[in-house]
Amino acid sequence: MATYLISMILGVLIILLAFRAGRSLVLEKKAERKLKIFSARLANLEESAKRKIAIELHDRVGQKLSALNLNLNIIKNRFTHDDSGEAETFFADSFRLIEESTEEIRDIMSELRPSNLDDHGLAAAIRCYSDKIAMRTGLKIDIIDDEPGLRLTENVETPLFRIAQEALTNVVKHAKAHSVTVRIEHRQDCTRMTINDDGIGFTRETSGDEASGLGIIAMRERITAIGGRMELNSAPGEGTSISVEV
Amino acid sequence: MSRYETKNIRILLADDHRIVREGLKSLLAAGGITVVGEAANGREAVRMVREHGPDVALVDIAMPEMNGIEATLQIVTACPECRVIILSMHATSEYIHQALNAGATGYLLKESAGQEVVLAIKTVARGKRYLARRISGTMADELLSKGMRLKKNGPLKSLSPREREIVQLVV
Numbered sequence: 250m251a252t253y254l255i256s257m258i259l260g261v262l263i264i265l266l267a268f269r270a271g272r273s274l275v276l277e278k279k280a281e282r283k284l285k286i287f288s289a290r291l292a293n294l295e296e297s298a299k300r301k302i303a304i305e306l307h308d309r310v311g312q313k314l315s316a317l318n319l320n321l322n323i324i325k326n327r328f329t330h331d332d333s334g335e336a337e338t339f340f341a342d343s344f345r346l347i348e349e350s351t352e353e354i355r356d357i358m359s360e361l362r363p364s365n366l367d368d369h370g371l372a373a374a375i376r377c378y379s380d381k382i383a384m385r386t387g388l389k390i391d392i393i394d395d396e397p398g399l400r401l402t403e404n405v406e407t408p409l410f411r412i413a414q415e416a417l418t419n420v421v422k423h424a425k426a427h428s429v430t431v432r433i434e435h436r437q438d439c440t441r442m443t444i445n446d447d448g449i450g451f452t453r454e455t456s457g458d459e460a461s462g463l464g465i466i467a468m469r470e471r472i473t474a475i476g477g478r479m480e481l482n483s484a485p486g487e488g489t490s491i492s493v494e495v
Numbered sequence: 496m497s498r499y500e501t502k503n504i505r506i507l508l509a510d511d512h513r514i515v516r517e518g519l520k521s522l523l524a525a526g527g528i529t530v531v532g533e534a535a536n537g538r539e540a541v542r543m544v545r546e547h548g549p550d551v552a553l554v555d556i557a558m559p560e561m562n563g564i565e566a567t568l569q570i571v572t573a574c575p576e577c578r579v580i581i582l583s584m585h586a587t588s589e590y591i592h593q594a595l596n597a598g599a600t601g602y603l604l605k606e607s608a609g610q611e612v613v614l615a616i617k618t619v620a621r622g623k624r625y626l627a628r629r630i631s632g633t634m635a636d637e638l639l640s641k642g643m644r645l646k647k648n649g650p651l652k653s654l655s656p657r658e659r660e661i662v663q664l665v666v
Contacts, residue, residue: 307557311584312512315605319518322609326525344610348629351606355584369589377587 289474296407299361306354306361314354318347356381363410371406371442372397375413375431386421389428396435405495408471409433409442412479415464416444416491424448424489439477443492450483468493504620507532507547509540509566510555510582515605519553519612526613537561541569544577551616554599556583556590564597571598578619582608586630601625 325340358364359377366374372394379390400406413431420426426448434441465481468491472479477495506528510516513535520530531547534540537554538561544552552570556563567579580601581594591602601619603611604627611627618625626634 307584308512311605312515315584315608316512316514316518318606318609319515319522323518323521323525326522344607348606351584351604355586364585365587365589369593373587373589377589 285470285474288470292408292471292474296362303358303361303364306358307364311351311354314347314351318344321347366406366410367403370398370400371409371413372433374406374410378414379417379429379431382417382421388421388426390417391428391430392433393430394433399435401440404475405440408475409440409493409495412468412471412491412493413442413444415468419464420444420446420448420489423451426488439494441492441494443490445488445490447488450485450487450489452483452485504528504551504616505531505547505549506616507534507540507543507549507552507577509534509537509543509552509558509563511535511558512555515555515582519608522609522612523616526616528613528616537563537566537569540566541573544570544574548574549577550620551578551580553580553582553603553612553616556581556585556594564593567594567597567599578622580615580619580625586627588634591626591630591634595624602630603627604629 321340321343328336328340359381363374363377365377372392376392379392382388383390401409417429417431420429424446426446429444429446432441432443432445434443469479472493472495475495477493479494480492481489482492483489506523508516508519508530510519516533516535520533523530531549532543534543536558540552540554540558541561554563554566554570558566561569563581563583567581570577570579578601579597579599580603581599582603582605583590583594584605586604594602601615601624603615603625607627607629611625615625615627
């Protein structure tokens with residue numbers, strides 16, 4: 250009788266524990282789903298804030314600089330001849346300042362939200378970003394798009410661009426690579442983007458950098474948020490390959 | 496002798512920023528160029544080109560309602576005699592290609608338009624192309640290296656006729 254009672258109590262306890270564990274698992278899954286939704290929403294908010302600042306910079310500051318350049322030319326044309334040539338130097342300096350400021354605004358705009366991404370699509374935006382890296386670092390970057398000109402929806406192009414951006418930044422920071430290839434392949438049911446470098450590669454142990462670890466997590470989150478997946482392959486001395494599919 | 500060398504060049508300005516239009520207008524007036532109309536968007540620009548038949552239209556690439564690229568397409572269709580110069584803040588090749596493919600014969604960067612606009616207008620009015628000085632070098636490099644990548648038997652052969660034309664213009 251006693252044995253029977255003990256085993257009954259034990260049984261009930263086990264059921265209760267299992268139930269609680271199951272419940273907490275369900276809750277955990279629910280929380281994880283919520284977290285994913287929030288992080289996707291956060292990424293969208295960040296993207297639209299960046300776009301807004303880029304547009305404001307173009308429309309407000311950029312146009313005023315253009316007008317300033319025009320006005321300065323008008324003044325220069327009306328300026329009576331100056332023997333010392335001092336005015337010429339000031340004008341030349343001012344024109345150079347306007348050009349440099351515009352260039353800086355262009356850089357900030359393209360860091361915030363490359364207009365090429367909206368106007369000409371993923372490959373064009375990656376190419377533009379790569380050109381800047383190549384010019385700065387000497388890294389050789391090839392971009393291969395098997396269907397040039399084909400546009401994807403904005404909610405796919407934006408995360409793919411951000412992933413390429415993060416991956417290329419990581420290559421510059423850590424890989425010690427000579428060349429990188431970004432390949433965009435369009436299939437009937439999906440798009441795949443791979444970023445391969447010929448750098449030093451890494452393992453979980455050798456990559457002690459927390460920031461790049463977070464970068465990889467962020468890339469994975471971006472792609473899973475739109476129902477895609479990411480694969481990362483790397484080994485010391487064998488470069489790194491990141492492949493995302495959506 | 497082109498007909499433009501003997502007469503005053505008539506211009507249409509299309510830019511949604513009034514301060515830019517005002518600046519351009521004063522600058523062009525000093526250069527002996529007459530502005531026959533001002534538009535604040537692409538749609539207006541097309542309508543005014545039909546109305547005034549200018550020799551050259553100076554068209555901002557980014558405008559509300561109808562952007563400069565679409566306006567260029569419609570302008571050159573409606574009025575093949577009218578030359579279009581695109582005004583832009585973008586210096587990358589995609590925008591330049593897009594503008595030239597739409598039928599523009601000139602491409603100016605806004606930050607240096609003041610120094611180049613009169614020359615650009617006179618050049619396109621003579622039936623030639625004009626690319627902003629700052630971008631012509633990069634365009635030539637890019638087109639030539641594209642040619643090198645595509646075919647080994649001479650870079651120029653693998654370019655499209657329009658691309659070859661650009662290389663010849665800028666080298």
